[in-house]
Amino acid sequence: MSHFETDAIRTQTERSQFLEHSTPLYLTSSFVFEDAEDMRASFSEEKERNIYSRFTNPNTSEFIEKICKMEGAEAGYAFATGMSAVFSTFAALLNAGDHIVSSRSIFGSTHGLFTKFLPKWNIETSYFNVNDLNVIENLIQPNTKILYAESPTNPAVDILDLEQLGQIAKKHNILLVIDNCFATPYLQNPIEFGADLVIHSATKLIDGQGRVLGGVTVGQKDLIREIYLFSRNTGPALSPFNAWILSKSLETLAVRVDKHCENALKVAEFLENHSKISLVKYPFLKSHPQYEIAKKQMKLGGNVVAFEVKGGVEAGRLFLNKIKLCSLSANLGDTRTIVTHPASTTHAKLSEEDRLDVGITGGLVRISVGLENVEDVIKDLKQALE
Numbered sequence: 001m002s003h004f005e006t007d008a009i010r011t012q013t014e015r016s017q018f019l020e021h022s023t024p025l026y027l028t029s030s031f032v033f034e035d036a037e038d039m040r041a042s043f044s045e046e047k048e049r050n051i052y053s054r055f056t057n058p059n060t061s062e063f064i065e066k067i068c069k070m071e072g073a074e075a076g077y078a079f080a081t082g083m084s085a086v087f088s089t090f091a092a093l094l095n096a097g098d099h100i101v102s103s104r105s106i107f108g109s110t111h112g113l114f115t116k117f118l119p120k121w122n123i124e125t126s127y128f129n130v131n132d133l134n135v136i137e138n139l140i141q142p143n144t145k146i147l148y149a150e151s152p153t154n155p156a157v158d159i160l161d162l163e164q165l166g167q168i169a170k171k172h173n174i175l176l177v178i179d180n181c182f183a184t185p186y187l188q189n190p191i192e193f194g195a196d197l198v199i200h201s202a203t204k205l206i207d208g209q210g211r212v213l214g215g216v217t218v219g220q221k222d223l224i225r226e227i228y229l230f231s232r233n234t235g236p237a238l239s240p241f242n243a244w245i246l247s248k249s250l251e252t253l254a255v256r257v258d259k260h261c262e263n264a265l266k267v268a269e270f271l272e273n274h275s276k277i278s279l280v281k282y283p284f285l286k287s288h289p290q291y292e293i294a295k296k297q298m299k300l301g302g303n304v305v306a307f308e309v310k311g312g313v314e315a316g317r318l319f320l321n322k323i324k325l326c327s328l329s330a331n332l333g334d335t336r337t338i339v340t341h342p343a344s345t346t347h348a349k350l351s352e353e354d355r356l357d358v359g360i361t362g363g364l365v366r367i368s369v370g371l372e373n374v375e376d377v378i379k380d381l382k383q384a385l386e
């Protein structure tokens, strides 16, 4: 097996007759057959080949193969968005009456899926807090099928012990599904700690330049087969164009994420020493409550820093209004540094009590540190705090 960076660059779709160096874009909805027998054998899966781009496509397959190598997974399926990966994974694997145990600190739309839509099929979810994994076993019922979590969490950047989650899932014979979006396959591989499936929103650091949406689920072959059959019929496939972009992006994932993490640590250290900041959370700061766990399961601390401006919601909003260089945007994992105020935007619909339950205080600001010169980013934050 080659190194991470080599696989990211050298895993490539078979060359065409033109002997191109870089993988071309296969913008085609369907593929042709030699004769009726070839077509029959392909549809019955006696032959493994591309039939229709809702099922497979060379660009999508290359992207999936790279993610599988990076995550140590057997197989995968790529989706139009991170949310279609999340939804299709649950929809393919769960039956009416099944139960999920999930971390409370999950992406807002995933929370929406669990609370608004899955209950339509009589699939209920019980939640645990990130700082109390010991309650998980009490929440597991005979009909529990999936244990679900994200680490680091969005937006409070908490860390969950993946090894502990893996042990619980194994003991109770349930599937462990991890959304690994914040860490990327470069920083953390949940399968090593017992995850059965790993989900990514490729829209974030995998694209890394704020251009396209995408998602992927990788893991055990038999589970991916179920997800594939569901998706082949329901149509959430990643477009070949976006797959081509994302596969090229993976070639530079390691160097980009190394630099993102270096910049984020510098930003976190600057904030930690600022008098107007009451709290800074970054996985690789010694002051982070789960620093030791982060060190155990992550290569570096990631690119997201959460911090609290003294003075609550108004102080948080005022800070955002003074930002000049960084962007106010809903995305993260871009080359451009992005600043958001969760209490008044992404999590405004939650009650204050529910927000505090997942670590979102009024003054909490989330910064996705980009690849600009970090001195310019710090200068911008500094003037906004004055």
Ligand SMILES: Cc1ncc(COP(=O)(O)O)c(C=O)c1O
Binding pocket: 081, 082, 083, 084, 107, 150, 154, 179, 181, 182, 200, 201, 202, 203, 213, 214, 215
């Ligand atoms: C942790 C996490 N999971 C899933 C998603 C959903 O991804 P997408 O926007 O690609 O649908 C996001 C998006 O912000 C996210 O942050």
